Amino acid sequence: MILHTVPGSPNGRRVEAVISHLGLSVELRHYDFFAGELKHPGYLALNANAKAPTLQDGDFILWETTAIMQYLCEKAGDTELFPRSPRIRADITRWQCWEGLYFNAALGTLAFENVAKAKRNLGPPDAVLVEQAQITLQRFAPVLEAHLKDKTYMVTDHITLADYSMATFGSYAKKVPFDFSPFRNTLQYFERMEQLEHWPATVTQPKAA
Numbered sequence: 586m587i588l589h590t591v592p593g594s595p596n597g598r599r600v601e602a603v604i605s606h607l608g609l610s611v612e613l614r615h616y617d618f619f620a621g622e623l624k625h626p627g628y629l630a631l632n633a634n635a636k637a638p639t640l641q642d643g644d645f646i647l648w649e650t651t652a653i654m655q656y657l658c659e660k661a662g663d664t665e666l667f668p669r670s671p672r673i674r675a676d677i678t679r680w681q682c683w684e685g686l687y688f689n690a691a692l693g694t695l696a697f698e699n700v701a702k703a704k705r706n707l708g709p710p711d712a713v714l715v716e717q718a719q720i721t722l723q724r725f726a727p728v729l730e731a732h733l734k735d736k737t738y739m740v741t742d743h744i745t746l747a748d749y750s751m752a753t754f755g756s757y758a759k760k761v762p763f764d765f766s767p768f769r770n771t772l773q774y775f776e777r778m779e780q781l782e783h784w785p786a787t788v789t790q791p792k793a794a
Contacts, residue, residue, distance in 0.1 A: 586611045586660075588653075589631060590638040591618045595693065595753045596650045597638045602749050603654050605783040607661040619705055651681045654746050666746050676740045680747040688729055691721035692754040695761035715762065722763050726771065733770035737777065744781065752778035 588604070590597035592615050604611050616622040616637060623635045632639040632648045640647045640656065647653055655678075658667035667674060684690075695718050698710035729751075732739070739747035755775030758765045765772055778784055 587614055587641040588612070588638055589614045589616065589628065589641065591616055591623070594618065594637055595696075599749045599753050600638050600640075600650060600653050600657070602783045603657050603666065603746065606666060606744075606749075607657060607663055609657060609661060619707075651678070651685065651746075651750065654681075654749065658746065665743065666749075668741070668745070673740060673745075677745050677747045680739050681750045683725075683728075684751050684753070687721060687725045689751070689754050691718040691725070692757060692761065692763075694718040695722075695763060696754055696757040699761050700757060719763055726763075726765070726768055730768040730771050733774050736770075736774075748778060749784070752784065755779065 586609070588597070588600060588611050590600070590613060601613070616628060618637070622628065623632075623637055628639075629635060631641065631646055634648060636648065638648075638650065638653065640653045642656075642660070647656055655667055657663075667677060694714055698715050698718075702708060702710060738744050739751055752775060755778055758772060758775055
C-alpha cells in the first residue's frame with residue numbers, strides 16, 4: 586500500500602498514526618502542498634479533489650481520511666480501533682463525522698489562517714473565515730467539553746479511530762484566536778493524546794495543510 590500525503594498535514598498525521606498503531610507496512614509518498622503539487626496531473630489522476638491524503642492499495646484508490654482509517658482497520662483485521670460492535674462502530678463514525686463537519690473544520694480553518702499563513706508568509710488571515718470558524722467553535726466546543734466529562738477517550742475505555750480523528754488539530758488549541766481556557770476537559774484530552782505512543786511518532790510539530 587502507498588499513502589500519498591503532505592508532510593506535517595494534520596489529516597495525513599491521523600492516518601499515519603493509525604498505520605503505526607496497526608503496525609502496517611505502508612510506503613509514504615510526500616507532496617508539497619504549498620508548491621501546488623497536489624494539483625499536478627499525476628496526483629489529480631489519483632484524487633481529483635487535489636486534497637491529501639490518498640491511499641493506494643493495488644488498483645484500489647481511496648480518498649477521504651475517515652474512509653482510509655476505517656479501511657486500514659479492516660485490512661489489518663483490527664477489533665480495537667474499530668470494534669465489530671455495530672453500536673460502537675456507529676458511535677465512532679458519528680464522532681468522526683462530527684469533528685470533520687464542525688469542530689475540526691473550524692479549528693483547522695483557524696490553524697491555517699492564523700498559524701500556517703504566518704509561517705509561510707501567505708498574507709494576513711481571512712477575517713471572514715476566522716469569524717465564521719470562531720462562531721462555529723462557540724457553538725460546538727461545549728458539546729465536546731460536556732462529552733469528555735469523566736472520559737479518557739471518546740467512545741470506549743481505550744483509544745479508537747474517534748480519538749485519532751478528534752485529536753487532529755489539538756496541538757493548535759492554544760495557538761489560535763479562540764479561548765479554550767473554559768474547556769478544561771478538552772484541553773486535558775488533547776494533552777493526553779499528544780503523549781500517546783503512536784500520535785507523537787507521526788509528526789512532532791504538525792503544520793496546517
